[in-house]
Amino acid sequence: MHEKTLAELSELLHQRKISSVELTQHFLQRIERYDGQLNSFVTVTPELALEQARAADARLQAGTAGKLTGIPLAQKDIFCTAGVKTTCGSKMLDNFIAPYNATVVEKCNAAGMVMLGKTNMDEFAMGSSNETSYYGAVKNPWDVKAVPGGSSGGSAAAVAARLAPIATGTDTGGSIRQPAALCNLTGLKPTYGLVSRYGMIAFASSLDQGGPMAHSAEDVALLMETITGFDKRDSTSLDRPVENYSSQLNQSIEGLRIGVPKEYFGEGLDPEVAKVLETSLKEFEQAGATVHEVHLPNNQLAIPVYYIIAPAECSSNLSRFDGVRFGYRCENPKDLIDLYKRSRGEGFGAEVKRRIMIGTYALSAGYYDAYYLKAQQLRRVLTQDFTDAFKQVDVLFGPTSPTVAFNIGEKVDDPVTMYLSDIYTIAVNLAGIPALSLPAGFAHNRPVGMQLIGNYFSEGRLLNIAHQYQQRTDWHSRTPASFA
Amino acid sequence: MSLQRTDVEKIAHLARIALSEEDIPVYTRTLSDIFALVEQMNSIDTTGITPMAHPLDATARLRADEVSETNQRDSFQSIAPQVEAGLYLVPKVIE
Numbered sequence: 294m295h296e297k298t299l300a301e302l303s304e305l306l307h308q309r310k311i312s313s314v315e316l317t318q319h320f321l322q323r324i325e326r327y328d329g330q331l332n333s334f335v336t337v338t339p340e341l342a343l344e345q346a347r348a349a350d351a352r353l354q355a356g357t358a359g360k361l362t363g364i365p366l367a368q369k370d371i372f373c374t375a376g377v378k379t380t381c382g383s384k385m386l387d388n389f390i391a392p393y394n395a396t397v398v399e400k401c402n403a404a405g406m407v408m409l410g411k412t413n414m415d416e417f418a419m420g421s422s423n424e425t426s427y428y429g430a431v432k433n434p435w436d437v438k439a440v441p442g443g444s445s446g447g448s449a450a451a452v453a454a455r456l457a458p459i460a461t462g463t464d465t466g467g468s469i470r471q472p473a474a475l476c477n478l479t480g481l482k483p484t485y486g487l488v489s490r491y492g493m494i495a496f497a498s499s500l501d502q503g504g505p506m507a508h509s510a511e512d513v514a515l516l517m518e519t520i521t522g523f524d525k526r527d528s529t530s531l532d533r534p535v536e537n538y539s540s541q542l543n544q545s546i547e548g549l550r551i552g553v554p555k556e557y558f559g560e561g562l563d564p565e566v567a568k569v570l571e572t573s574l575k576e577f578e579q580a581g582a583t584v585h586e587v588h589l590p591n592n593q594l595a596i597p598v599y600y601i602i603a604p605a606e607c608s609s610n611l612s613r614f615d616g617v618r619f620g621y622r623c624e625n626p627k628d629l630i631d632l633y634k635r636s637r638g639e640g641f642g643a644e645v646k647r648r649i650m651i652g653t654y655a656l657s658a659g660y661y662d663a664y665y666l667k668a669q670q671l672r673r674v675l676t677q678d679f680t681d682a683f684k685q686v687d688v689l690f691g692p693t694s695p696t697v698a699f700n701i702g703e704k705v706d707d708p709v710t711m712y713l714s715d716i717y718t719i720a721v722n723l724a725g726i727p728a729l730s731l732p733a734g735f736a737h738n739r740p741v742g743m744q745l746i747g748n749y750f751s752e753g754r755l756l757n758i759a760h761q762y763q764q765r766t767d768w769h770s771r772t773p774a775s776f777a
Numbered sequence: 778m779s780l781q782r783t784d785v786e787k788i789a790h791l792a793r794i795a796l797s798e799e800d801i802p803v804y805t806r807t808l809s810d811i812f813a814l815v816e817q818m819n820s821i822d823t824t825g826i827t828p829m830a831h832p833l834d835a836t837a838r839l840r841a842d843e844v845s846e847t848n849q850r851d852s853f854q855s856i857a858p859q860v861e862a863g864l865y866l867v868p869k870v871i872e
Binding site for chain 1: 784785788789790791792793794795796797800803804807808810811812814815816817818819820821823826827828829830831832833835837838840849852853855856857858859865867868869870
């Protein structure tokens, strides 16, 4: 049952061949049996899940069910859930029960989906390995010595090990795409503003975007149709009609112009990963696409620009954690400043403190123009590079990550090395365009992801291209042997 | 660019973060490394380029000034570390 696609599960549910309660119990049992090895969930919600499953079965019985009614999912623990702990992977929020649901959660509930629990993540989504979580590292189901990627590492590991058929993630600099790549999943970062950020705990507000993580593009399309849409509670939500992504999946990719940025295949890319990607490109050519070399001349600046803009926004957003209104408070504060300083010093982990301090410095008097303003100017330069590339081609193709999953502990003491592993994903967030990672094969016995980057609102096309590839290959449907 | 211990202490104070003695050298090193990486931004002349604050250059949406939310003080205060009579409690500020 756990190897079926969302469309297959939906059909079984609608034909009443299985019930949502049975399906939910099946996944809850898998979590119980396997998650000890992976640590992919912070909170499992069996009672709530079964209650939602019973309600879903009633809707299926009454004929009022939608396509995803009764389908279980895991929510990244960054989305607020009323009545269920939302930790954001931090000691700061270890005791936090949100008074309301995030819009994404509301939409999943309204569709009749069943929440299995909340997944582990890098603390406040700051990390590329899921090692910064207060709740401990998550293991990669393809090799438990390896990281699952981050920050949506718990969601990636849970779906890859088939402890949940689909999960949500969030992507500020690659946090959906990189774990999807490292765990052999399909993950989409939508155009900025398509998925509401209401109730999604903010890291860097001008970059953060939620999206689905699943096995196939077809499954991602189904969840996208559920979680997108205008939300008046999010001031940056885009007022556009919800698209029917599923209906675009079967379009031909004959004549598709694929651009390969030369800068994505240079120094730093593992030659074994490059080899896998060359094979994928040939597959696209056989399907009728044409391949063209393009340039993103300033791509190497994406990391420095990001490590000013994201920390600057984070230092502002995380100032709300003050030990006064909610979250962690230190013991016996001697005065208000001591209350602030020790609550934050004890409540935040090392990487979060580091990023708050980078942002604080970059925004401090006398440094604003040299750092923040300069970064915002370069953000336009980087965005223009994409605009120029999309004049020549329909979509960009490249690696999602320069290497396969690295080992747990390998990069944790060297932030700059860790940051450099996001070289292919970060510029996409700065520009606000959509990008998708999908399974391309294996190198060093670990999964390799390919990244497809499109212009604003090209999600339908990206999912279509990925689906066409997945019709011709079976990388995406493989399951790690220990979790079969 | 290399930061000094005193810089890190000042930044931590501005950020209202208490650092332990043994953490300060670690942050001094890692923050210096990161700002060295950031220096690469200076390789491009950006004179005259308009800073980009929003991916789609959108401006804030306006709405009519109407009451849209109900009072949820009790619910919000139920998760606060310390409240009394509807107020958030903090250590004494005024002597």
